[in-house]
Amino acid sequence: MTTRILGTGSAIPDRVVNNQELETFLDTSDTWIQERTGIQSRHTATTETTTSLAVKACMQALEDAGKTPEEVDLILAATVSPDYTFPCLACEIQSALGAKQAAAYDINAACAGFLFALDSAAAYIQCGLYKNALIVGAEVLTKLLNWEDRSTCILFGDGAGAAFVAEEKTGVLAMMQGANGQKGMALYRQETAPDTPFRKTGIRGGAAVNYLEMSGQDVFRFAISQVPESIQQILEKTGWDKKEVDYYILHQANARIIQSIAKRLDEPEDKFPMNLTQFGNMSSASIPVLLDEMNKSGRLKRGDKIVLSGFGAGMTYGATTLVW
Numbered sequence: 001m002t003t004r005i006l007g008t009g010s011a012i013p014d015r016v017v018n019n020q021e022l023e024t025f026l027d028t029s030d031t032w033i034q035e036r037t038g039i040q041s042r043h044t045a046t047t048e049t050t051t052s053l054a055v056k057a058c059m060q061a062l063e064d065a066g067k068t069p070e071e072v073d074l075i076l077a078a079t080v081s082p083d084y085t086f087p088c089l090a091c092e093i094q095s096a097l098g099a100k101q102a103a104a105y106d107i108n109a110a111c112a113g114f115l116f117a118l119d120s121a122a123a124y125i126q127c128g129l130y131k132n133a134l135i136v137g138a139e140v141l142t143k144l145l146n147w148e149d150r151s152t153c154i155l156f157g158d159g160a161g162a163a164f165v166a167e168e169k170t171g172v173l174a175m176m177q178g179a180n181g182q183k184g185m186a187l188y189r190q191e192t193a194p195d196t197p198f199r200k201t202g203i204r205g206g207a208a209v210n211y212l213e214m215s216g217q218d219v220f221r222f223a224i225s226q227v228p229e230s231i232q233q234i235l236e237k238t239g240w241d242k243k244e245v246d247y248y249i250l251h252q253a254n255a256r257i258i259q260s261i262a263k264r265l266d267e268p269e270d271k272f273p274m275n276l277t278q279f280g281n282m283s284s285a286s287i288p289v290l291l292d293e294m295n296k297s298g299r300l301k302r303g304d305k306i307v308l309s310g311f312g313a314g315m316t317y318g319a320t321t322l323v324w
């Protein structure tokens, strides 16, 4: 027995910010953003929160799977932008849904977070501890961005994507995860450490905000070398030839990264669906939102052979093969 995705859901904030709107307050252009990233617009939270988006996506995933909250064994929430450091997002979801039986905790693996949540759920199910799990990637990254830094703020958007997974005869076939902590400072957000009576940091509690910082080229180089390698490894582990794969569903960071990976794998670009044009990089939400879109539009068919792969701050990376 293995673990299969039985239902999906997603939630995106209402407010759309297109590249032209960014031109009004940043030294940037629609042409630059589209040429370097493929992004045309992103959605940003105004009234929505990480929790409200996550809960909406989870409710849809349960509905799609025909399950009730009471039936959920485990909730795993992947996020780097929760509303609270604690309680964790997964516990907030558990409370909002009334999923009283479910164990719940968060995973911080940045943009690879949803993939790591899926792998963790699959491992729990495989070892017999749980029969099912509700997994979600949810982010309001726009609150962590420096809106005066054109090299980062143009890239990201907010959203949430969820999946209900359960024990089945087919589904997840192989998983691989990795991390390269030595490259961690390529993409980070430092926590604020205010003055205490015993340690002087020069920061007064309350007001200080630290933003996301990134060395874009380092992250780019990491992605285009590590992701193809991860995919080669997972294909070998699964025993699939790349020609058998129907879709490579990758973390949606940048169209140029995805195109470069397709080229390195010598696979046609139409096997690499993208939604970053519309939503930007939604970190842990990018893969599940794309899965939901493809599921609900009928593009994914039961039996399709899929490779999921992600990378993110950490630097974390991973790949999973599954039969839809």
Ligand code: UT7
Residues within 6 Å of the ligand: 027, 028, 029, 032, 033, 036, 037, 111, 150, 151, 152, 154, 187, 214, 215, 216, 217, 219, 220, 253, 254, 281, 283, 311, 312, 313
């Ligand atoms: O989930 C993982 C999240 N992170 C990523 O995926 C990031 C991966 N990296 C990237 O996607 C790319 O490195 C970026 C899109 C961030 C940047 O593209 P690039 O081709 O690596 O550009 P660059 O950093 O080499 O900058 C080229 C020029 C610089 O100007 P000068 O020094 O050549 O005069 C930048 O200042 O482009 C300038 N620039 C911009 N110009 C207009 C940087 N951002 C902008 C901007 N608009 N938004």
